[in-house]
Amino acid sequence: MKIRLAVDYLQEDSIVDGEGIRTVIWTQGCAHKCPGCHNPGTHSFDDGYLIDIEEVEKMIDNLDGQDGITFSGGDPFYQPKECTILAKYAKKKGLNIWCYTGFTFESLLKMSKNNSDIYDFLKEIDVLIDGPFLLEKKSLDAIFRGSTNQRIIDVNKSLKNKKVLLVDKYYVNNKKKKEHIYI
Numbered sequence: 001m002k003i004r005l006a007v008d009y010l011q012e013d014s015i016v017d018g019e020g021i022r023t024v025i026w027t028q029g030c031a032h033k034c035p036g037c038h039n040p041g042t043h044s045f046d047d048g049y050l051i052d053i054e055e056v057e058k059m060i061d062n063l064d065g066q067d068g069i070t071f072s073g074g075d076p077f078y079q080p081k082e083c084t085i086l087a088k089y090a091k092k093k094g095l096n097i098w099c100y101t102g103f104t105f106e107s108l109l110k111m112s113k114n115n116s117d118i119y120d121f122l123k124e125i126d127v128l129i130d131g132p133f134l135l136e137k138k139s140l141d142a143i144f145r146g147s148t149n150q151r152i153i154d155v156n157k158s159l160k161n162k163k164v165l166l167v168d169k170y171y172v173n174n175k176k177k178k179e180h181i182y183i
């Protein structure tokens with residue numbers, strides 16, 4: 001049986017959904033219902049469309065000039081098994097993985113005790129932006145995030161150290177040069 005991912009759409013060349021130039025997989029389905037959500041069209045678990053994982057892999061094969069893949073939505077953690085397959089595939093092709101979720105890192109770890117797919121997906125993510133969008137904490141200065149409660153987490157280090165560790169430095173590709181941005 002074919003494995004399929006529910007998506008809203010796939011987007012190449014994003015420069016706002018993580019470091020560098022990225023392809024975004026906008027997954028369909030999110031139950032967080034954050035007031036002021038930027039993407040309410042992705043909330044329904046019935047909308048969007050189902051795409052074969054192999055078809056997304058083919059798209060990844062044909063990508064040009066992308067630094068990585070970003071899983072967003074919607075909330076990708078409603079489809080951890082499918083996202084894990086794609087994240088593993090993209091990493092083999094030399095792409096890094098960012099992911100946005102409305103769950104906190106701590107709640108994902110708790111959930112993973114009853115659902116190993118969640119932990120499997122976490123392990124494939126380089127950078128996780130976690131937590132719901134909070135209107136009262138909305139900030140246009142919070143780079144790569146909608147509100148300041150959301151954290152830019154180094155997942156690998158956090159899993160190893162068993163506590164949340166933030167990415168303290170990353171590059172922003174501004175076409176001509178790469179510059180350090182500290183957060």
Ligand code: SF4
Binds near residue numbers: 033075
């Ligand atoms: S988690 Fe993201 S997609 Fe889901 S309601 Fe909140 S802001 Fe919207």
